[in-house]
Amino acid sequence: MNLFDVNKQLSCVFKNGTLPTMLYMTKQNNDGKKTARPLHHHDSITEFVFVYKGTGMYRINNQTYPLSEGDIALYNQNDLHEVLSEGESEIGTYAVGITNLFLNDMPQNHFVAPGKPYVRKGGAMSPYILATCEQIFQLNFEQEQGKAISQLLCSSLIAIISQLDHFSYANLSDSKEDQFVLDILTFINSNFTEPISIGILAERFHCSQSHISHKFKKVTGHSPIDYITQRRIGMAQNLLISTDLTATDIATRVGYDNTNYFSTIFSKVVGKTPINYREDYLKSMRGLRKQI
Incomplete structure (x- = not known):
């Protein structure tokens, strides 16, 4: 057997x-x-x-x-x-x-x-x-x-x-244009919680602000500033559902000095205030908090 x-x-x-x-x-x-x-x-x-x-x-x-x-x-x-x-x-x-x-x-x-x-x-x-x-x-x-x-x-x-x-x-190809945008993405992903402007990107990558904006949006579908906002709000959501940090602490961690401005941007992107987002998540998880 x-x-x-x-x-x-x-x-x-x-x-x-x-x-x-x-x-x-x-x-x-x-x-x-x-x-x-x-x-x-x-x-x-x-x-x-x-x-x-x-x-x-x-x-x-x-x-x-x-x-x-x-x-x-x-x-x-x-x-x-x-x-x-x-x-x-x-x-x-x-x-x-x-x-x-x-x-x-x-x-x-x-x-x-x-x-x-x-x-x-x-x-x-x-x-x-x-x-x-x-x-x-x-x-x-x-x-x-x-x-x-x-x-x-x-x-x-x-x-x-x-x-x-x-x-x-x-996905992104191996073209010179896409590699240029990939270099910008890599820089933003490593520094998005710090102050970054189109001017800073243009200076770092030795080209005009309009060139940066045009190429970045053509390849990614986002403007550089919109992409930075997406990264910051995504990180804020992680912190809201995995920690007890206040909205003020979270705003600072993701790159915003003004809590009210952070809440306004968060609500515009997500459709809920930071506090309501946390409350709704915990309600759906019946109080469990297991995101990392």
Whole structure:
């Protein structure tokens, strides 16, 4: 009689059969109330986002993908990313944050190998992925047994997603123009909490302000100042949902000296005040705070 070796089977997907840890699952309802989540990253979390309803765009690092029902968007720890809804309705997603992920032949907390795309098609597995996400979302708020089951279900989804077909993508090319913009992006991403103006960028990159603005927007779809704002608000959202820092402290950390101005910009981008954003997040997570 052949005995089923669970540890051996797990090792086909996870290094040494070690299961990852699910930190959180959030559900974004497709209810028409849009809440922006601009470019941001997590230091020690990888994540998969399953689209259960609606359409949108996924931006990660310097790549852009269309999203529709059944798609799974992935990112590795420290990747800059954002999901954008199309039209007036919010795109419906389940987002699952994971740490201690050790897929075979991959670095820690990495779903995607270098040069590979970040979006995959659920295809025939989409109904199962949706049903499992719904179960995890409910069980994760139950007693310890329910949380344990949700962890195991999450590991099963990761095993499935790791085997799904890749999806095409668009990214920056190797052209001189795109490399110029990539150099600017690298500088901004390293310094966005410091005072940066078009004048400072023009001086650093030895060209006119109009040249900087035109090339940057042509390639990224944002003006440099809009991109800086997106990075600051994305970081502010991370701090709001992972710490007890005041809005004043957060404003200073992300580069704003004036708290009222920070709140105004945050509300314009996100559609909620910083405090309301934090309250709504904690309510959706039933008081849990597991973002990093």
